[in-house]
Amino acid sequence: MAPTSPQPLDPQSLPDHDNLPDNPHAYCVRLTGPLFVQTGRMIAYYPAGGGTIRFEPLTATSMTAMVAARFSSPLYSRDWVVADGQGHVLLGDRGYDINSYDLDDGNLTVRAANLLAFDAGLELKESIIPGFLTLLGTGKFLASSSGPVVFVEPPVRVDPEALVGWADCPAPSQHFDAGWMGHFLGAARGALFGTRSGEERQYDFTGAGTVLLQSSERVLEDPHVVRRLEAEVQQLGPNQLRHLAGVIQSELQQHQQ
Amino acid sequence: MGFTKVTSKVVLADVRPGAEVLARRGAMLATTGRITFSPVVGGPGGGTYGGGIASALARGMQGEAVPLMVAEGTGTVHYGFRGHHVTIVDLDGSQPMSVEADRLLAHDASMSSSVVFLGQQGGLRGAVRGAVTGQGLFTTQLSGRGSVALLSHGGTFTLRVGGSRQVVVDPQAYVAHVGDLRLDVATALSWRDAVGRGSGEGVQLKVSGEGTVYVQASEEKL
Numbered sequence: 340m341a342p343t344s345p346q347p348l349d350p351q352s353l354p355d356h357d358n359l360p361d362n363p364h365a366y367c368v369r370l371t372g373p374l375f376v377q378t379g380r381m382i383a384y385y386p387a388g389g390g391t392i393r394f395e396p397l398t399a400t401s402m403t404a405m406v407a408a409r410f411s412s413p414l415y416s417r418d419w420v421v422a423d424g425q426g427h428v429l430l431g432d433r434g435y436d437i438n439s440y441d442l443d444d445g446n447l448t449v450r451a452a453n454l455l456a457f458d459a460g461l462e463l464k465e466s467i468i469p470g471f472l473t474l475l476g477t478g479k480f481l482a483s484s485s486g487p488v489v490f491v492e493p494p495v496r497v498d499p500e501a502l503v504g505w506a507d508c509p510a511p512s513q514h515f516d517a518g519w520m521g522h523f524l525g526a527a528r529g530a531l532f533g534t535r536s537g538e539e540r541q542y543d544f545t546g547a548g549t550v551l552l553q554s555s556e557r558v559l560e561d562p563h564v565v566r567r568l569e570a571e572v573q574q575l576g577p578n579q580l581r582h583l584a585g586v587i588q589s590e591l592q593q594h595q596q
Numbered sequence: 597m598g599f600t601k602v603t604s605k606v607v608l609a610d611v612r613p614g615a616e617v618l619a620r621r622g623a624m625l626a627t628t629g630r631i632t633f634s635p636v637v638g639g640p641g642g643g644t645y646g647g648g649i650a651s652a653l654a655r656g657m658q659g660e661a662v663p664l665m666v667a668e669g670t671g672t673v674h675y676g677f678r679g680h681h682v683t684i685v686d687l688d689g690s691q692p693m694s695v696e697a698d699r700l701l702a703h704d705a706s707m708s709s710s711v712v713f714l715g716q717q718g719g720l721r722g723a724v725r726g727a728v729t730g731q732g733l734f735t736t737q738l739s740g741r742g743s744v745a746l747l748s749h750g751g752t753f754t755l756r757v758g759g760s761r762q763v764v765v766d767p768q769a770y771v772a773h774v775g776d777l778r779l780d781v782a783t784a785l786s787w788r789d790a791v792g793r794g795s796g797e798g799v800q801l802k803v804s805g806e807g808t809v810y811v812q813a814s815e816e817k818l
Contacts, residue, residue, distance in 0.1 A: 347756040347808045364750040365813030379815045382769040383755060386762065431769065431813040434681070434750030 350385045353427050356479070358437060366430045366437040366455075366481055373402060373459040374422045375410065380455050381422070382431045392424035405459060412465045412472065414563045415451060422456075430455055435483035442480065448473045449504030449551075452561060455481040467510055469564045484553035491552055493544040501555040508548020514541045598743040599675075599684045599702065606676040607684060607745050609702060611667050619675055619702035619745075621663040629671015636664040662697040666705055675702050680818060681751040683810065685744045687774070691807070692739035695746065695772035698818055704742030712737045746771055750814030758806045765801045768815045775807020 346352075348359065355369035365382065368374065370392060386392050397406050397416045406421060422428060430437065432455050440447065442461060451472045457463065460478030465471075474480055484503050491497075493508055505511070544550050575583065599607040609617045611631055618636065667673050676682065682701055687693055694712065703709070712735050738744060746752060748771050755763050757777060764782070773779075780802045803809050 347754040349756040349758075349761065359753050359813070362751050362753055362813055365753055379766075379768075381766055382813065382815060383763055383765040383809075383811050385755075386764070389760065392764075429753075429811070429813075431750055431815060433816055434812075434814040 363436045368428045376456045382429045384428045387426040394420045432483035446475045447506040453483045470561045485556040486554035489552040491550045497542045503551040503553050505550045508546045511542035514543040609673045616705035617667045618705045621665045623675045623677045625674040627673050631669040631671045633665045680747045683746045683752040689741035693774045697736045701745040701747045703744040707740040707742040709738045748812035749816045752810045755809045762804045771810040773809045777805040777807040
């Protein structure tokens with residue numbers, strides 16, 4: 340064998356449901372039934388026994404009924420595929436750490452960009468918080484994080500960028516810091532712009548449950564948040580729309596400076 | 597000869613007369629002893645280190661040129677590049693390694709490198725593969741005994757291919773391969789889906805033959 344290091348893997352030595360040896364950034368799933376996978380997260384696969392593994396877009400799958408029952412999120416439907424067949428599938432996500440979670444008749448909400456895959460035993464719904472997805476039921480799913488995940492119990496106040504998800508506790512409320520609130524209460528609207536410290540908005544968790552944190556990470560621009568806002572804009576009247584246009588204008592000018 | 601792993605993102609090279617090291621320009625982090633660096637013209641295989649003008653020219657035209665530098669003298673050099681993961685591969689000389697030039701951090705200068713037209717690896721299909729996957733039409737081939745340091749996003753793992761066993765790899769995640777392998781492009785979804793997504797599962801590389809594939813644990817190109 341030409342290369343002496345590292346040791347090559349094959350279907351006999353690959354784990355069935357675990358991270359690859361010495362690599363927290365890659366995960367191997369032993370595919371036995373349909374698995375929902377976010378597009379682009381598949382890195383490699385070994386089909387078993389000369390068969391094939393198919394990756395079908397949700398919009399063009401042979402399992403329409405199953406997908407319709409399990410995947411209740413039109414916003415994200417274009418970003419996911421169903422993997423079906425027999426074999427080993429290796430997944431990776433931007434070099435982030437990958438963890439597997441087991442849900443037992445539970446619910447867990449996770450940042451949409453960090454959800455890699457979930458098996459068809461789970462049901463997916465959109466969270467009330469934009470950019471997050473909720474998984475319900477019993478089954479396994481995979482989520483990524485920038486650095487290892489830290490588990491915290493409420494009550495806790497979290498930076499939105501560090502939030503990976505939360506389980507079994509009520510959805511968070513937003514908390515604004517005192518300085519930020521002071522501007523509003525003092526009606527000092529002119530002084531509002533340019534005062535952002537980056538910590539003015541936090542998520543507040545209360546009740547019993549678990550909150551999942553990662554080392555803080557700049558949140559990518561999530562196109563789905565915009566699409567969701569678009570849908571809500573349709574409920575506004577002409578005056579409100581004009582006001583919104585003004586707000587967007589002044590925000591854009593902020594960015595140009 | 598050879599590199600030592602310092603962290604997952606830094607390697608240490610021992611440099612002696614007769615054991616020079618070629619590395620990507622800008623990858624030097626620190627040196628000890630008396631080391632001099634000089635640029636190598638024409639990328640891997642160019643200049644005084646093997647190869648020829650023709651191959652250097654071809655590379656320059658096709659983007660398979662990454663500026664290299666050679667470390668000479670006596671001492672040690674730490675290499676790393678933009679926080680990317682580094683994987684050390686020791687080759688025994690029996691089989692060449694194919695790798696994209698931008699994945700190559702450093703290698704022993706005693707190894708000979710050449711640029712291969714992908715069309716030579718599987719005829720027209722090879723050329724089509726390079727064009728479709730964005731790898732370009734050329735790839736670097738390293739042969740001889742020595743140590744190679746590969747760059748990746750998220751660290752690499754190796755997959756064995758052999759017998760009837762076939763593996764399918766995402767083109768963005770493919771880093772390098774060693775051995776007698778055939779890489780074929782397969783479009784799993786319709787062409788329109790593949791174009792619309794870019795890094796989706798639309799385009800896949802089917803790898804068959806006998807050898808080892810190096811795959812990074814991320815779908816992001818460097």
